[in-house]
Amino acid sequence: MKGRKDLLDIESLSVEEINFLLETALPFKNLIRQSVKKMPPLRGRHVLTLFYEPSTRTRSSFEIAAKRLSADVTNFAVSTSSVVKGESIIDTIDTMQAMQVDYIVVRHGAAGVPNLIAQHTKASVINAGDGHHAHPTQGLLDTFTINEVLGHAAGRRIAIVGDIQHSRVARSTSTILRKLGAQVAVFGPGPLIPDDRHSDMISFKTFDELFDWKPEVIYLLRIQLERQKEQFFPSLHEYHRLYGVTDERLRHIRAQGIYVMHPGPVNRGVELVDGVMTYERTLINQQVENGIAARMAVLYWLEPGTVARTAGD
């Protein structure tokens, strides 16, 4: 299937493109489990990671994915760059463009920055998370993981729990799952459940209601205190009591055989107790491993441009 120049969100992907990426990730998952983990399709290509926000999983996962495909990788260290001297994003991109990078993987706290960069460079731009807008490769790796354990997403019941309002993960993962025919429900503090969510997304008031729905996956989110301008619940202790997976709820989850997912990083004692991390149907490490395969598929598929666009094009 013909690639696009950029991957900026899930909304703009067709179901055919999503399925192509998920199918392409399958042999890459097998490859990264071999003793020789490398193949040559991106030999001679250069990937730049440009993270204006912290990351453990996404940045290193892109770096590993690019290296598995034989690309060269430069990790741009924003905190020690001329960004701290006031250099603008566009001037930074122009500088990187002059170094002839082929792919720019960008994370930024402001929604829309990857789109802005994509309009300004011939390099393929991949959104690695922008504000509360989108995190498309997280959506892909989550769906790949659900396919692995449940066979397919269509018709599956997935409950997303936590701070839906500020979560780019919730937006991208719910969008891709709904595109593939899954039933997606949400549960969390009232002010953190968007009023403008899609009408087919049920919202629960209690964990008991959620359990009665018989979810096959409970997808926990971190409370994004860094994106909240006001206080939406009395305390983290109260959040854990009402919306966290406690020991008692974990017993229920185990009895129902529900899978547990989380994009990481987790806040133990807030959205989950320690026992969730060792529960046999917790998929957190599987998600991390699948992140490499999904990102390899994206890098393999995208087609960097040959002509830099300029403002006004």
Ligand code: CP
């Ligand atoms: N899931 C995720 O985006 O994790 P990082 O913030 O560690 O990249």
